[in-house]
Amino acid sequence: FGLSLPAVAVLLVALLCLDPHCRVGSAPICAHGPSGCHIPSLADLFDRVIQHSARMHSLSNDLHSEFEQYFLPSKNHIGKIYRKCHTSNILTPNGKDNAQKLAREELTEVILKLLMAWRDPLFQLHQSMAHQQDFNSFSSNKALEMGDMAHELRKGVEKVAEKMRVLGMLGNSVTGLSAAEAMLPLSDSGEAMSDYELLYCFRRDSNKVQNYLKILKCRIVPEHDC
Amino acid sequence: MAYSLSLGLLYLGLLCGNGLVSARSELFTPDPSRGPHFTGCRSREQETFRCWWSAGIFQNLTEPGALRVFYQTKNFLSEWQECPDYTRTVKNECYFNKTFTQIWTSYCIQLRSVRENITYDEACFTVENIVHPDPPIGLNWTLLNVSRSGLHFDVLVRWAPPPSADVQMGWMSLVYQVQYRVRNNSHWEMLDLESGTQQSIYGLHTDKEYEVRVRCKMSAFDNFGEFSGSIIVHVAQIPSKESTFPTTLVLIFGVIGVVILLVLLIFSQQQRLMVIFLPPIPAPKIKGIDPELLKNGKLDQLNSLLSSQDMYKPDFYHEDPWVEFIQLDLDDPAEKNESSDTQHLLGVSRSGSSHVLNFKSDDDSGRASCYDPEIPNPEDLASLLPGHSGRGDNHPLVSRSSSSIPDLGVQQTKEVEETPIQTQPAVPSWVNMDFLCQVSDFTPAGGVVLSPGQLNSSPEKKKEEENEKKIQFQLLSDGAYTSENTARQLSASVPPSPGPEQGYQTFPTQAVEGNLWNGEYLVSTSDSQTPYLLPEAPPAPILPPVSDYTVVQEVDAQHSLLLNPPSSQPAICPHSPNKHLPAMPTMPMGYLTPDLLGNLTP
Numbered sequence: 051f052g053l054s055l056p057a058v059a060v061l062l063v064a065l066l067c068l069d070p071h072c073r074v075g076s077a078p079i080c081a082h083g084p085s086g087c088h089i090p091s092l093a094d095l096f097d098r099v100i101q102h103s104a105r106m107h108s109l110s111n112d113l114h115s116e117f118e119q120y121f122l123p124s125k126n127h128i129g130k131i132y133r134k135c136h137t138s139n140i141l142t143p144n145g146k147d148n149a150q151k152l153a154r155e156e157l158t159e160v161i162l163k164l165l166m167a168w169r170d171p172l173f174q175l176h177q178s179m180a181h182q183q184d185f186n187s188f189s190s191n192k193a194l195e196m197g198d199m200a201h202e203l204r205k206g207v208e209k210v211a212e213k214m215r216v217l218g219m220l221g222n223s224v225t226g227l228s229a230a231e232a233m234l235p236l237s238d239s240g241e242a243m244s245d246y247e248l249l250y251c252f253r254r255d256s257n258k259v260q261n262y263l264k265i266l267k268c269r270i271v272p273e274h275d276c
Numbered sequence: 277m278a279y280s281l282s283l284g285l286l287y288l289g290l291l292c293g294n295g296l297v298s299a300r301s302e303l304f305t306p307d308p309s310r311g312p313h314f315t316g317c318r319s320r321e322q323e324t325f326r327c328w329w330s331a332g333i334f335q336n337l338t339e340p341g342a343l344r345v346f347y348q349t350k351n352f353l354s355e356w357q358e359c360p361d362y363t364r365t366v367k368n369e370c371y372f373n374k375t376f377t378q379i380w381t382s383y384c385i386q387l388r389s390v391r392e393n394i395t396y397d398e399a400c401f402t403v404e405n406i407v408h409p410d411p412p413i414g415l416n417w418t419l420l421n422v423s424r425s426g427l428h429f430d431v432l433v434r435w436a437p438p439p440s441a442d443v444q445m446g447w448m449s450l451v452y453q454v455q456y457r458v459r460n461n462s463h464w465e466m467l468d469l470e471s472g473t474q475q476s477i478y479g480l481h482t483d484k485e486y487e488v489r490v491r492c493k494m495s496a497f498d499n500f501g502e503f504s505g506s507i508i509v510h511v512a513q514i515p516s517k518e519s520t521f522p523t524t525l526v527l528i529f530g531v532i533g534v535v536i537l538l539v540l541l542i543f544s545q546q547q548r549l550m551v552i553f554l555p556p557i558p559a560p561k562i563k564g565i566d567p568e569l570l571k572n573g574k575l576d577q578l579n580s581l582l583s584s585q586d587m588y589k590p591d592f593y594h595e596d597p598w599v600e601f602i603q604l605d606l607d608d609p610a611e612k613n614e615s616s617d618t619q620h621l622l623g624v625s626r627s628g629s630s631h632v633l634n635f636k637s638d639d640d641s642g643r644a645s646c647y648d649p650e651i652p653n654p655e656d657l658a659s660l661l662p663g664h665s666g667r668g669d670n671h672p673l674v675s676r677s678s679s680s681i682p683d684l685g686v687q688q689t690k691e692v693e694e695t696p697i698q699t700q701p702a703v704p705s706w707v708n709m710d711f712l713c714q715v716s717d718f719t720p721a722g723g724v725v726l727s728p729g730q731l732n733s734s735p736e737k738k739k740e741e742e743n744e745k746k747i748q749f750q751l752l753s754d755g756a757y758t759s760e761n762t763a764r765q766l767s768a769s770v771p772p773s774p775g776p777e778q779g780y781q782t783f784p785t786q787a788v789e790g791n792l793w794n795g796e797y798l799v800s801t802s803d804s805q806t807p808y809l810l811p812e813a814p815p816a817p818i819l820p821p822v823s824d825y826t827v828v829q830e831v832d833a834q835h836s837l838l839l840n841p842p843s844s845q846p847a848i849c850p851h852s853p854n855k856h857l858p859a860m861p862t863m864p865m866g867y868l869t870p871d872l873l874g875n876l877t878p
Contacts, residue, residue, distance in 0.1 A: 107496050108495065108496045111496040111497070115498075144378035145323065145377060145379055146445075254380050254404075258380055260449075261447060264445060265446075273444075276444055276445050
């Protein structure tokens with residue numbers, strides 16, 4: 051048999067830790083009650099995601115301006131006239147009133163759809179920007195950060211939605227987005243969109259997400275004059 | 277198909293048209309040199325927007341309705357629609373209300389003349405990119421604080437967001453920019469963007485009027501709105517003398533205190549400071565004379581001291597050794613060195629001799645005629661004194677120290693404080709030279725009465741006062757190098773005393789009978805004779821009162837100096853002649869003049 055005592059002990063520990071109950075995980079600090087534990091309220095959660103979306107939008111704006119400044123000095127460039135973003139298929143309210151009239155669930159879903167739609171394109175954008183020598187390292191880092199932000203924002207909004215559902219504010223019509231809905235950005239002509247187009251479209255969409263979240267918050271969390 | 281056509285038209289319009297409105301809105305100033313064109317589109321609250329155009333040079337199109345605006349949204353509808361609302365009150369304005377305003381949607385507008393079916397201008401934009409928020413309202417300021425000097429102050433400026441912007445819900449997130457300037461100045465100071473509704477301005481000057489204004493824009497967008505109205509910020513300067521008053525007072529008092537301290541310091545340490553800043557010029561020291569002796573010693577001692585000093589002898593004595601009064605030594609000066617007669621006479625040794633005067637009965641180079649061999653010469657005595665050997669540095673003649681001059685005579689074995697007195701390592705050259713014989717008196721026959729070692733000038737006045745003598749001695753002792761202080765003292769206290777050159781004659785000495793060895797070149801006190809000389813000196817009653825010098829009158833065949841004609845003189849110096857000199861009954865006192873010198877050489 052030849053197993054020494056230490057080996058046996060090691061085996062024992064390993065067996066025990068294979069048990070899910072023994073697995074080390076992030077135990078909630080507030081498991082024993084709300085004493086001294088600050089559970090973020092829904093309002094706080096909303097504030098966080100709104101802040102996050104604002105940062106994301108600001109970042110996208112910076113990248114877009116940089117791109118415009120370095121690559122499109124002439125403002126009369128044709129490409130600026132009209133772009134069809136890959137997210138144009140997603141029905142989004144185009145105004146404040148429309149967004150206010152939309153149901154919470156739908157609004158939440160729109161937000162999640164948008165964020166989901168940009169997961170891969172942002173990664174693509176970062177890849178292409180990193181490979182191009184024209185961009186400086188700052189721009190490529192910004193693109194990477196932007197992609198991470200979008201990812202985190204999506205996670206955050208999902209958490210908010212979860213919380214809302216728990217609180218009974220949302221119906222059950224919100225369905226989880228499947229990976230199949232993540233679209234690849236394709237322009238009308240079927241070609242892949244250029245970096246500038248991607249930046250233009252994402253800037254617009256991040257602004258949408260930010261405003262939708264604000265409207266949603268205002269409707270979910272009743273505040274003064276909201 | 278229609279879509280691609282419109283796209284092509286758009287492209288052409290872009291290429292040809294100059295008034296393209298990009299995503300950034302343009303200014304409102306119409307360009308009169310152009311044809312009809314859009315002058316700008318703006319949204320105030322991101323819910324509605326307006327567009328303006330100008331007819332330009334085509335004045336025939338200025339009437340309403342001639343030019344029309346068509347727009348197209350690029351969402352789903354590709355039709356060109358006409359402006360939903362031509363503002364009645366404002367000329368050439370197209371207003372899109374909420375229902376026609378779509379955010380995040382590309383708009384394209386065209387300026388057409390329907391009659392002519394010409395599209396003069398086209399512009400494309402999205403609404404969120406043409407948002408220029410209204411200016412903030414309610415701008416006011418409050419004073420934060422005033423600096424201690426009263427010259428600067430800080431204010432807190434507050435405002436409210438424009439009412440048209442829906443910031444409550446967050447539909448528009450605004451950031452603000454505050455600007456201020458000195459009134460009527462041309463340059464505005466710009467502060468950083470502020471997302472809140474208040475801002476502090478620091479470092480403003482009192483007594484200056486400032487203008488403050490604020491504007492806002494949507495965060496993450498670039499279009500600022502109009503400025504709000506300027507407010508005036510002004511704080512009157514309070515004449516606060518108090519803040520400066522203590523400072524100046526403290527400064528003044530501090531300076532005065534420091535000055536007083538300095539003055540006190542200087543006065544208290546005056547002497548030391550004088551020494552530091554104005555070091556006294558070191559007085560030349562006379563070799564062989566102890567300053568303490570000069571101060572406290574008897575005049576006899578001092579006389580002997582001084583008689584032994586070089587300074588009483590003119591230089592030519594050194595140069596012409598044979599010129600010496602008594603000594604007719606025509607030998608080379610080498611003989612004058614350390615193994616001189618005097619040294620032998622005195623028995624001076626390096627180890628330090630006592631004050632016993634050893635007199636040689638013989639081997640005096642010509643002194644015999646003048647001096648008793650047993651009688652120690654003043655110079656012999658002087659050779660005992662410190663500094664004889666030429667170590668003049670050790671014995672500054674001038675000394676204000678109060679130490680007593682050691683008694684060479686009485687305390688023969690007394691150890692003098694100053695070691696140089698005891699040690700005579702080398703006898704200076706002048707020791708080899710005999711002293712001058714002192715003329716004590718003049719005989720009616722014309723002869724000179726000599727007295728050894730006594731400084732006398734009988735014709736001169738005699739001064740009984742000890743102070744005078746001492747003072748004069750001091751003066752003399754300094755010789756030609758009387759220090760200023762001494763001279764001052766002397767001049768102050770003593771009537772004009774003769775110069776050192778005359779010292780020999782002028783110092784009256786007492787006719788101290790039997791006081792052979794006073795060695796007084798100075799007048800000694802009547803009562804106290806220099807004791808150190810006294811015991812050694814055998815009485816020589818035969819010696820008349822002090823006589824100074826013997827004048828060499830002639831030189832006989834044996835190269836002897838005849839100081840006095842042998843016939844006419846009493847035997848002042850009746851002693852046996854030395855080896856070198858024949859018996860010379862007298863020694864005329866005086867200096868050998870060069871012509872007499874010639875007589876000497878055979």
